[in-house]
Amino acid sequence: MSSPTAILQVICPDRPALVSELSGWVAANGGNIRHADHHTDAGAGLFLSRIEWALDGFGLPRQAITPAVLALAERLGGEGQVHFSDETPRVAIFVSKQDHALVDLLWRTRAGELPMLVPLVVSNHPDLRQVAEGFGVQFVHLPMTAETKAEVELQQLALLEQHGIELVVLAKYMQVLSPAWLEGFMGGGRSGATVQRQVINIHHSFLPAFKGAQPYHRAWERGVKLIGATAHYVTEDLDGGPIIEQATVHVSHRDDVDDLIRKGRDTERLALARALRLHLRRQVMVYRGRTAVFD
Template sequence: MDKKTTVALLLVCPDTNGIVSNLSSFIYNNGGCIVDSDFHNDHQHGFFLGRIEWLLEGFKIKREDIKERVSELCTPYNGKWTLHFSDTPIKVAIWCSKQDHCVLDLLWRNQAKELGNAEISVILSNHPDLKSKIDNFGIPFIHIPMNKENKPEVEQKQIELMREYNIDVIVLAKYMQILSDNLVDTLNNDGRTVINIHHSFLPAFIGAKPYHQAHKRGVKIIGATAHFVTAQLDAGPIIEQDVVRISHRDTVNDLVRKGKDLEKIVLARALRLHLLHKVLTYENKTVVFE
């Protein structure tokens, strides 16, 4: 079943009667076989959020016409909807700095086919350190040195590279630079999604050196958070979080070491869910259809 092409429709809109019925009847009446469906009614805010996935094989509407027909179906609901064919590759760029654990982990998972239909097109870094390790994976590694003076130019270069590679998703895999508002806005306006891993259990320890903050505060558990990037630092919709227990015997270095395992897993889970089109955002939150 995994190998067959599927179509996934995601819809967020004001809640009203008949949405599930209309969506599922559209598929059924056109010969479609649903393989997965998940719906959520947010009664507090009056939203419907749904995801429905069906086999392309046997569906009577031609592939090239599906988008238009779905548009006719969904437009009346005054929400936002997206449509995804599982055989369409999703172009991913990874941005990193000096730390290798997240970027190597993602490259390994991509080889292991854990990241859906991802196509990791390019790795960007503001440091040259990881070049040789990444070269083993045969993916272009572009090093753009950055300092306070050239940051605007570098960001312009980054925007252009994302356009050149036609990137869908940018993963900040321990990219230790704060993105300017202009950079975030331009990437988003270009239709690109940006996912970041923050090395704390947000909203605790926003900003720099969260493990040092956690150690000083004496918490008994540390965490990591993967979130979509919006202009406000560390405040975008959270996709996934996880935690690990620590004790007084753990130094800051131990927190960093334990945290690396968290960061890898949380980022990979979040990216996978996004690449499988299982994440919807609304009201600065996410619905994750696991």
């Protein structure tokens, strides 16, 4: 295995010599840069940078890197964070009845394609218990109705806290997370925790087209020739969060709704797996409601 690396992400106002200043800071501390990616959003006047370097031989002890990065970002008038490649986030997968996305994620995790731990699968239906437990993952069934939604969401949040979950993946979870849930998970957490909690969803359309329910049916009615799936971060704006990855497939007049659903499942699996890998490798940066993906 290669030695662990540190990954610096900085977003700050654009000005000359930023690449030199950031890479120079790494070099001044003895860091050997493995990857460096930068982007200037001229319209927003922002500079985005992702720099990854080997920890072996770096002059700062690991526990001192984050405070140093925060001070560096503050000096540049922006925001910064640092991650380490040997960190393995704890991830919970939320599902309903469809199994294709869950099976794919658990298989890829077991195969080592996705560097994450999945201690928990949560569902509002009991159907996928055997799938989760077949991969050695705890399955928790919490049935939900309109009347019990608030109570069940509190139970979900308690479970996530209990298991130290940093990321929730909605793998065909056919429920809308309430603003209170989102605030409780992404805005809450253990005191002193510095990990930014996030939620990733897979939506079965090529957003922004066909938001909401039954997108394949509506796509078929419009006679589209291309369908897709979109993996995005979840916000209070339904299916409107920053897009991470999309996948598409061609369809024709000979395809009925069932054909679109069948073909669409392949795009859902692919888009979600790609998005998760990009997120876990810290190749995604979110700013102003959109993403920069350094792939």
